[in-house]
Amino acid sequence: xxSKKRVYGDSRFIPNRDGLDLATSFTLLPGGSxxxxxxxxxxxxxRIEEANKTFDSLLRSELFGPSSIDNIPLLRSPSSARTSQYxxxxxxxxxxxxxxxxxxxxNFTSPSRKRIARDDPxxxxxxxxxxxxxxxxxxxVRHESQRLLMSPRKPVRQVSKVxxxxxxxxxxxxxxxxxxxxxxxxxxLGVGLGSSVYTWSAQTSEVxxxxxxxxxxxxxxxxxxxxxQRGTQVAIGTKNGMVQIWDAxxxxxxxxxxxxxxxxxALAWNDHILTSGSHDRLIYHRxxxxxxxxxxxxxxxxxxxxxxxxxxxxxLASGGNDNKLFVFDKMSETPLHRFTDHVAAVKAIAWNxxxxxxxxxxxxxxxxxxxxxxxxxxxxxxxxDTGSQVCNMLFSKNSNELVTxxxxxxxxxxxxxxxxxxxxxxxxxxxxxxxxxVLYLACSxxxxxxxxxxxxETLRFWNAFPxxxxxx
Numbered sequence: 001x002x003s004k005k006r007v008y009g010d011s012r013f014i015p016n017r018d019g020l021d022l023a024t025s026f027t028l029l030p031g032g033s034x035x036x037x038x039x040x041x042x043x044x045x046x047r048i049e050e051a052n053k054t055f056d057s058l059l060r061s062e063l064f065g066p067s068s069i070d071n072i073p074l075l076r077s078p079s080s081a082r083t084s085q086y087x088x089x090x091x092x093x094x095x096x097x098x099x100x101x102x103x104x105x106x107n108f109t110s111p112s113r114k115r116i117a118r119d120d121p122x123x124x125x126x127x128x129x130x131x132x133x134x135x136x137x138x139x140x141v142r143h144e145s146q147r148l149l150m151s152p153r154k155p156v157r158q159v160s161k162v163x164x165x166x167x168x169x170x171x172x173x174x175x176x177x178x179x180x181x182x183x184x185x186x187x188x189l190g191v192g193l194g195s196s197v198y199t200w201s202a203q204t205s206e207v208x209x210x211x212x213x214x215x216x217x218x219x220x221x222x223x224x225x226x227x228x229q230r231g232t233q234v235a236i237g238t239k240n241g242m243v244q245i246w247d248a249x250x251x252x253x254x255x256x257x258x259x260x261x262x263x264x265x266a267l268a269w270n271d272h273i274l275t276s277g278s279h280d281r282l283i284y285h286r287x288x289x290x291x292x293x294x295x296x297x298x299x300x301x302x303x304x305x306x307x308x309x310x311x312x313x314x315x316l317a318s319g320g321n322d323n324k325l326f327v328f329d330k331m332s333e334t335p336l337h338r339f340t341d342h343v344a345a346v347k348a349i350a351w352n353x354x355x356x357x358x359x360x361x362x363x364x365x366x367x368x369x370x371x372x373x374x375x376x377x378x379x380x381x382x383x384x385d386t387g388s389q390v391c392n393m394l395f396s397k398n399s400n401e402l403v404t405x406x407x408x409x410x411x412x413x414x415x416x417x418x419x420x421x422x423x424x425x426x427x428x429x430x431x432x433x434x435x436x437x438v439l440y441l442a443c444s445x446x447x448x449x450x451x452x453x454x455x456x457e458t459l460r461f462w463n464a465f466p467x468x469x470x471x472x
Contacts, residue, residue: 046156054148061145159419159429163460167200169193174436174455176347176364176391176407177265177279177306177321179224181440181453186231188248189442189451191459192222197236199248202444210246211253213238226267231445235274237264243276245288257293259284268308268316273331275316277305283318285331300326300335307361311351315375317359319346325361327375337378343367348393352422354400362390365408372423384425388413392441396465398448401428403464405452407437417452419464431462446471 130136132143139146171194173180180192189200195214200207213220213236224237233254236244241260246253262279269275273295274286283298283305298318307319315336316328325339325346344364352358357376363369368388372381388409395402400423406416417431417438440453443465450464 050153050156054153058141058145058148061148062141157428157466159431160463161429161431163431163433163462165461167459167461169453169457169459172440172453172455172457172459174439176345176437176439177304179226179266179306179440180222181442181451181459182225182227182234183442183444183451184227184231184234184248185229185445187445188227188231189459190225190227190234190248191453192225192236195219195221197222197225197234197246208251210234210248210251211236211244223263223265224267226269228269229271235267235269235276237267237276237278239263241278241280243267243274243286245274255288257286259286259294262304265304265306266308266318268310270310270314270316275308275310277301277308277318277320279304281305281320283308296331296333298328298333300324300338306345306347307349309349309351311359311375312353313356315351315357317349317351317361317375319349319361321345323363323367325349325373327359327373337373337375339371339373339380341371341380341383342369344389348390348404350393350395350402352395353397354395360393360395360402362386362393362404365389368409370404370425382423382425386413386418387411388416389437391437391439394441394443394450395422396443396447398465398468401465403441403450405438405441407439415454417450417462417464429464431464433460434458 134142137143169191172191181189183189187202189202190210191198191200196212197210198207199210213222218240220238220240220242222236223239225234227234232247232249234246234248236246238244241258241262241264243257243260243264244253245255260276260278260280260282264276264278266277267274272287272289274288275283276286277283281299281301281303283301285295285297286293287295301318301320301322301324303321305318305320307317309317311317314330318326318328323340323342323344323346325342326335327337329336339361342361342363344367346361346363348362350360352360357374358381359373359375361371361373368386368390370384370386370390370393373379374381386404386406388411389407391405391407393402393404400421401419402422403417403419406413406418408414415432415434415436415438419428419431420426421428434452434454434456436455438452438454441450443450446468448463448465448467449461451459451461453459
């Protein structure tokens with residue numbers, strides 16, 4: 001006859017963990033957030049990461065004791081954290097589930113003086129009388145865990161995603177090869193708009209028209225400008241190949257220099273030496289102290305020179321539309337290094353003020369990469385794919401960070417301003433607002449504020465970098 005069907009009641013499964021090494025298994029657990037990608041690094045992820053680290057330390061302290069935080073190795077890596085499963089490893093020193101254990105479950109002995117001293121977190125000889133002993137604590141966590149939770153944390157730096165000032169800049173050219181914005185050491189911003197140069201005082205917000213090249217014969221237009229280190233004079237490059245030096249305070253032209261046969265798109269000062277790069281593919285060094293200002297001519301580029309930057313130790317970096325990046329030592333005609341890794345125009349160039357001989361460069365639409373070079377050895381240090389055209393860049397002088405501006409992109413990263421940590425190259429913030437390529441970039445003398453300019457004919461001011469350590 002058919003047997004009665006067995007009915008299973010509710011039961012609770014109790015696992016046997018006697019053969020597990022919990023300390024080792026704990027280190028193999030996957031992380032909560034994993035490692036942040038460059039494109040997804042935001043303030044929210046930084047807070048989550050900090051909270052996960054605190055919880056991880058707290059859990060270790062509660063499970064394995066205070067000393068386990070430093071003694072237990074971290075076996076997790078960003079890649080394994082995403083793919084690993086909950087894993088338990090049998091420890092050779094512990095009994096297997098089928099074996100016998102000689103250690104008694106209960107121990108009815110009085111605590112010795114040595115044990116009390118060992119269990120007392122304060123090291124007191126009378127451990128049970130310590131007010132911080134866990135036997136007297138009303139908290140569900142250890143005293144060490146309480147101190148861990150109450151210890152001060154490094155605050156996550158918040159960067160405002162909204163510019164604090166926006167200025168109209170009519171006729172600001174949407175031309176990748178020009179350099180029309182620069183900020184002087186005297187806190188005056190210079191901007192080339194069409195045929196005119198305007199100055200804006202950051203202290204008084206006063207706007208002045210410095211010059212109008214349309215009044216010349218033949219009429220001309222502004223293609224580049226750069227302030228001398230002292231901030232009293234500004235060099236202006238023109239479409240007709242002229243280089244002029246203007247006294248910004250007096251409002252008059254004090255020198256005109258010829259030589260180039262095409263527009264001058266890049267200018268760079270190095271004390272009394274003014275270096276100019278042109279569409280005629282030539283680079284000129286001029287000593288502005290003497291009447292015969294010619295010093296040297298560099299003919300290394302095969303297309304327009306669009307990027308020039310001097311380092312503090314007198315090395316010159318030049319980038320061109322021929323996708324080449326050259327480094328010259330002082331006034332030498334022969335390049336010290338010739339970098340050909342970029343596959344698009346190299347306009348964005350910046351020297352690291354915190355590390356000797358570290359040069360950063362960014363490529364155009366077909367390249368979209370940031371590359372970091374050691375100019376002492378000629379080696380490539382790092383390469384980062386930004387996903388969009390790199391238009392400009394500069395390092396912060398107050399922190400180990402840099403900012404890049406971007407243009408064309410097949411994705412959503414176009415027309416953005418991005419702040420990075422160096423050398424980890426994690427994104428600190430993405431600043432959006434421009435509707436055209438962000439071609440122009442300059443930094444205030446205090447190193448905290450940046451100004452960006454684009455073909456949408458606006459200048460936007462951002463609080464991008466922290467204060468210097470001396471001002472904190």
